[in-house]
Amino acid sequence: MRHTLLAAALLAGLAACQKAESPTPPAGTRSTVAAADSAADAAFADLSQRALDGWLRSSPVRATRIGEHRYDGELDDLGEEARRGRLEFARAILAELEAMDIAALARENQVDAAILRNQLRYELWIGETLQSWATDPQIYNSLAGGAIYGLMAREFAPLPERLRSATARMEKIPALLAQARANLDPARVPKVHAETVARQNAGILRIVENYIAPNLDQLDGADRQRADAAIAGLERAVAEHQQWLDGTLVPNAKGEFRIGAELYDQKLQFALLSSLSRAEIKQRAEAELARVRGEMYGIARQVLAERPDAPELPGDPTPAQQQAAIEAALELAYAERPARDRVVADAQAALDRATEFVRARDLVTLPDAPVEIIEMPEFQRGVAVAYADSPGPLDKHLKTFYAVSPIPEDWSQAQVDSFLREYNSRMIELLSIHEGTPGHYLEGWHSAKHPSTLRAVLRSGMFAEGWAVYTEKMMADAGYLDNDPLFRLVQLKFYLRTIGNAILDQGVHVDGWTREQAMDLMVNQTFQQEREAAGKWVRAQLTSAQLPTYFVGAQEHFDTRKAVEAKLGDGFKLKAYHDQVLSYGAPPVRFVRQLMLDEPIQ
Numbered sequence: 001m002r003h004t005l006l007a008a009a010l011l012a013g014l015a016a017c018q019k020a021e022s023p024t025p026p027a028g029t030r031s032t033v034a035a036a037d038s039a040a041d042a043a044f045a046d047l048s049q050r051a052l053d054g055w056l057r058s059s060p061v062r063a064t065r066i067g068e069h070r071y072d073g074e075l076d077d078l079g080e081e082a083r084r085g086r087l088e089f090a091r092a093i094l095a096e097l098e099a100m101d102i103a104a105l106a107r108e109n110q111v112d113a114a115i116l117r118n119q120l121r122y123e124l125w126i127g128e129t130l131q132s133w134a135t136d137p138q139i140y141n142s143l144a145g146g147a148i149y150g151l152m153a154r155e156f157a158p159l160p161e162r163l164r165s166a167t168a169r170m171e172k173i174p175a176l177l178a179q180a181r182a183n184l185d186p187a188r189v190p191k192v193h194a195e196t197v198a199r200q201n202a203g204i205l206r207i208v209e210n211y212i213a214p215n216l217d218q219l220d221g222a223d224r225q226r227a228d229a230a231i232a233g234l235e236r237a238v239a240e241h242q243q244w245l246d247g248t249l250v251p252n253a254k255g256e257f258r259i260g261a262e263l264y265d266q267k268l269q270f271a272l273l274s275s276l277s278r279a280e281i282k283q284r285a286e287a288e289l290a291r292v293r294g295e296m297y298g299i300a301r302q303v304l305a306e307r308p309d310a311p312e313l314p315g316d317p318t319p320a321q322q323q324a325a326i327e328a329a330l331e332l333a334y335a336e337r338p339a340r341d342r343v344v345a346d347a348q349a350a351l352d353r354a355t356e357f358v359r360a361r362d363l364v365t366l367p368d369a370p371v372e373i374i375e376m377p378e379f380q381r382g383v384a385v386a387y388a389d390s391p392g393p394l395d396k397h398l399k400t401f402y403a404v405s406p407i408p409e410d411w412s413q414a415q416v417d418s419f420l421r422e423y424n425s426r427m428i429e430l431l432s433i434h435e436g437t438p439g440h441y442l443e444g445w446h447s448a449k450h451p452s453t454l455r456a457v458l459r460s461g462m463f464a465e466g467w468a469v470y471t472e473k474m475m476a477d478a479g480y481l482d483n484d485p486l487f488r489l490v491q492l493k494f495y496l497r498t499i500g501n502a503i504l505d506q507g508v509h510v511d512g513w514t515r516e517q518a519m520d521l522m523v524n525q526t527f528q529q530e531r532e533a534a535g536k537w538v539r540a541q542l543t544s545a546q547l548p549t550y551f552v553g554a555q556e557h558f559d560t561r562k563a564v565e566a567k568l569g570d571g572f573k574l575k576a577y578h579d580q581v582l583s584y585g586a587p588p589v590r591f592v593r594q595l596m597l598d599e600p601i602q
Helices: 008-014 039-058 060-066 080-098 107-130 138-152 159-183 191-200 203-218 221-252 260-272 278-304 319-334 343-361 413-422 425-435 440-447 453-457 461-477 485-509 515-525 530-542 548-571 574-582 589-596
Strands: 371-375 386-389 400-404
Touching: 039 060, 039 080, 039 107, 039 453, 060 138, 080 107, 107 260, 107 453, 107 589, 138 159, 138 191, 138 203, 159 203, 159 221, 191 221, 191 530, 203 221, 260 278, 260 461, 260 485, 260 548, 278 319, 278 485, 278 548, 319 425, 319 485, 343 371, 343 400, 343 425, 343 461, 386 425, 386 440, 400 425, 400 440, 413 530, 425 440, 425 461, 425 485, 440 461, 440 574, 461 485, 461 548, 461 589, 485 515, 485 530, 485 548, 515 530, 548 574, 548 589, 574 589
Parallel strands: 371 400
Antiparallel strands: 386 400
16 A cells, blocks of 8 residues: 655544544445544544554554655664564553543444554564564565555655655665564574565565666756665665575574464454454355355356266266366366466456446446556565555555566466466456455555544455455356356356365464365365465465455455345345445454444444
8 A cells, every 4th residue: 555645634634533424324224423522532533643653653664555654764673672662652552542431432433442452462462472573584575675666656756756765765774684684583484484585585676676777867966876875785785685595594494384273363363353263264164165166066067068078967976076077167267368478468458347347237336546457566476466556545546556476487388377277367357356346456445435544554454355255256146247157167266265265274374284285175175276276385384364364354244245135125235235335444344244233343
């Protein structure tokens, strides 16, 4: 997320707990936002503003991403004293929050209070219990790359101004990399983390080459000399860091990437803020896995019925017969796939089709801000195939970037074929629905309209990912691509990936799954191609409690819609429902349901 220069007064005016007006609810529901003008609300407004100011001051890269540009020339300090100061700040804010009478707040502020409490506790847990600063080198790599990319990717200010800020940050990145070397304990760093960052490190310089070097003629005199010197210093620092990564960190990385049941359960609750426990997530995911495979078998019987080479298609198949039939039907979809150099172009065409379909069917209000498909920056590659990068909540009407990772040039033809079977033409359609319209791009635009800056800064990844998965099914249900049965089959396969994510994350981090067990789930049970599954195995090692956000968020979105449909009956209108869900600023889905159905905020 990025942003335009909207002074400190904007933060003061929009901080989470100011008086907020609810958008018009769907027919049959009533506004649940009380006037936020009580003494309790005023006290919470002051507290949340101080929390925001403290966070943005101590994390300049995050501030830039959000749209607060007072700190664009600064860089996060991850030294011991600064870390200790952030923890003390979080403890002080949390103590004030715990002393408040939350029940006295307006309902929207009760939601923000719950989100704020969770975030403060999460930060304390990460700093004191998980200690990511000592175990995860990705933190430093992401900060270094994001520090420059966040300034240069969007035109929130004149180019010379952004170049001067980037120069100031480039001058500070060598100190950040030195902090990484001082903080990280190779004995606690997992090998896969070390190897991934060693591959990504040079990507910092690619950002300079792509975004800064071509524009240096915008600077004159001392500014140009300073920029040139900063680039030269950064090149030396990245080279020095690469030597350390290759010569010290990677050879000595002995940490365990599995975080174990106790830490996993704690992190899962912080990351999701869901009412579902780990056991409930697993039980529900396994039930969905069986149900969706059954639905896919029904489609396979339909599309294979007249084919002479079709496998057996009995009404009550054995597991082997079900597997063979679904695989045969999927082969029909795999046969239609983009050329190696057309993935990004085809994603753009799919995004255009999805947008026009949403407009024609009037499914949800469309954004009036632009979206642009780009090749994923090198420093971000290696975790996901695509992502949506929305502008910060304080940066209005700037572009959303729908980033797609290009196929690596060093891949063999077999690897390319595997990748393009997975990302076949219909899967590209789904990817553009998920990342673009009506998924992340559209959701981010709606969510940024909510008046709570606190909620925007702490927006729920589970809400966002769950919404994107929800829209895949919603579009198929609405008849996208003329009710093409192979599109529905691929949509269900994509949903199987979501289900598999939740099972895989627990399997890896709690149950000690081997690569073979993980690959069996992904390749055999959820029909992922080898390249996709291999990448997901790496991702499962690099992250924890993030992969379940898709499944848990989708389940809570599905449940919320069912509950609202049951309440409204014939008065339920799909577009009004979608607009209202998106109007709440992307809190965890449980709060959307509570606000829409006038339930207690819990």
